Amino acid sequence: MPINKFFIKSITIFLLFIITTNCDKKPPLKLNQIQLLGSHNSYKKRIQKELWQLIYYKDSIQALELDYGHISLINQLNKGLRSLELDVFYDPEGGRFTSPLGQKLISQQNQTPLPFDTNEQMKTPGLKVFHIQDIDYRSHCLLFKTGLKQLKKWSLNNPNHLPIIITMNAKDEIIDLPGFTPPLVFDEKALNVIDEEIRSIFSESQLITPDFVRGKFKTLETAILTNGWPTINESKGKFLFVLDEGGEKRKNYLKNHPSLQGRVLFTVSPPGNPESAFLIINNPIQDLESIQNFVKLGYLVRTRADEGTWEARKNDYTRWKSALKSGAQIISTDYYEKDTFFNTGYQIKLDNELNYITNPINKNTKH
DSSP states (O other), rough: OOOOOHHHHHHHHHHHHHHHHHOOOOOOOOOOGGEEEEETTBBBBBOOOOHHHHHHHOOOOHHHHHHOOOOHHHHHHHTTOEEEEEEEOOOOOOOTSSSSSSHHHHHHOOOOOOOTTTGGGGGSSEEEESBBBTTBBOSSSSHHHHHHHHHHHHHSSSSTOOOOOEEEEOOOOOOOOOOOOOOOOOOOHHHHHHHHHHHHHHHHGGBBHHHHTTTTSSHHHHHHHTOSBHHHHHHOOEEEEEEEOHHHHHHHHHOOOOTTOOOEEEEEETTTTTOEEEOOOTTTTTTHHHHHHHHHTTOEEEESSSSHHHHHTTOOHHHHEEEEEEEHSEEEOOSSOOOSSSSOOOOOOSSEEEEEEOTTTTSSOOO
């Protein structure tokens, strides 16, 4: 029986449609193929005015650079930020930072210090979150675990959120002035506590770890340069932590964990190292070409749209425009809300409702 010519033509058109559709279908975006906004020192509350003035008399430049503060972590996430920064101090016995010098200095000026640690959280053993001991100690989450619990609760209430990238400094700098509390050193034992506290709050399924990204590749760097990062869909509802430290701290964190095997945090390691995958390059104007090259290769990069309040004071968007052009996937700002303190109206935002934009540098690459 002869085959109906109309039938053959219909089948041919259908097959062509399927082939064309599959050819036009773009692969899903990966984590390194977008750009998103974050905040810097995300936990930080503004220094009380009376204490800030004392700092200004001692060091005016430092005081000007410290003159900012943030809304709560949850409110930042609700506004669309998808990267935060949390600084931690080691306090295994608790009580090391219960009485900041700044509170006493304010009282000595016959002024009333704002309430601090009314629930006596600082007596609790564990990692503490604030900026600088004794002078910039006001924080939205004094306990690291408290901040993590807040983030986990928000995540469970918003299960399809983009991955939250959290950079961390392990702070132990000594301020050699009378009355300042000497912090404990972040040695290997202290660094292990960061992993322990994160894993006490988040399950493995809620984390993007180096092991998860490395997969079957020998090294983490080989994985991200060859296969790339997880897709956005694979990353939804998860958290990725980064240790923003070099030198002995990075060395101690890597000790007995080659290529970050078994670790929670990624490290900021120079390209060419087996654990290298995430870079922090804070000046997108000076290092524009370098950032673009690293992004093309497959690294995740964090940069900054503003620093030290200077862009906000001048309403200067030069750095922001360069950050976008660089392709850095995480762009941090202190001004996701419109500035009212300096009366310039400076604000950094993404003009869409997705909380990310497609990366201009590597949006068409396979990884």
